[in-house]
Amino acid sequence: RRVAEITNIPLDSGMPYVGGNAFAHKAGMHIDAVLKNPAAYEHITPDAVGNERVFLMSEVAGRSMIIEKIKKFDPTITKGSPVVAEIVKKVKDLEHDGYQFEGADGSFELLVRKAIGKYQPFFKLHYYKTSGEIPLVEQNLYSFAQLKIDVDGHFEVSAGEGNGPVNALSNALTMALARFYPSVTQIQLTDYKVRVLDGKDGTASRVRVLIESTDGTDSWTTMGVSCDVVEASWLALVDSIEYKLIKDIERKYQKLI
Numbered sequence: 001r002r003v004a005e006i007t008n009i010p011l012d013s014g015m016p017y018v019g020g021n022a023f024a025h026k027a028g029m030h031i032d033a034v035l036k037n038p039a040a041y042e043h044i045t046p047d048a049v050g051n052e053r054v055f056l057m058s059e060v061a062g063r064s065m066i067i068e069k070i071k072k073f074d075p076t077i078t079k080g081s082p083v084v085a086e087i088v089k090k091v092k093d094l095e096h097d098g099y100q101f102e103g104a105d106g107s108f109e110l111l112v113r114k115a116i117g118k119y120q121p122f123f124k125l126h127y128y129k130t131s132g133e134i135p136l137v138e139q140n141l142y143s144f145a146q147l148k149i150d151v152d153g154h155f156e157v158s159a160g161e162g163n164g165p166v167n168a169l170s171n172a173l174t175m176a177l178a179r180f181y182p183s184v185t186q187i188q189l190t191d192y193k194v195r196v197l198d199g200k201d202g203t204a205s206r207v208r209v210l211i212e213s214t215d216g217t218d219s220w221t222t223m224g225v226s227c228d229v230v231e232a233s234w235l236a237l238v239d240s241i242e243y244k245l246i247k248d249i250e251r252k253y254q255k256l257i
Contacts, residue, residue, distance in 0.1 A: 104223040188216070209232040211237065
């Protein structure tokens, strides 16, 4: 994995030993057992190959997995802590609404941070609007977006264009935030998935949008759910940007200590 990082070669998540899923575990009882005796479930220790153990979030996840993830932010959390039950309930409620945290660890981390009080929004949205135009004004230029955000009392109005409303909105948001957080320009979308959750309502059905992003060093996945595919995409985009900015702050702090 170190060689892959230096040479900037992406590793397939399904690869043995070094893939992102090589040491992935799911389901509450299984995760609890892994924590008690890792050698019974893993052929080698993850850090021996530069990898790490991953616990997948899902509706069958138990408190052990929640606690392991929370400990990254607050080592004092125990199984009996009220916040654990609160997070488990929140996850189950959101998954009932269509969220699926197994494939969106970035959004789950933000959910945990909000629950334990270690989250502060980087900006506030006042509005956004998108529009499309046919026939095309230019080749591959279908849509336009405009938005207004507030960063610590400073307002920024920005516009973007792209080959779809989500692309245009993403461009407008990046342009607006770059003045305050220059590192957002490093974010690249590497995968974008939309799934209809219940087709009985036709074009009014709820959809789940899953976005995979990278800054050239790390990769993360976030999601949003809504009856409006643009709003679902917006929620996933905001999570992606906030996840990146939080990680930047943590890296800066680690260098200082």
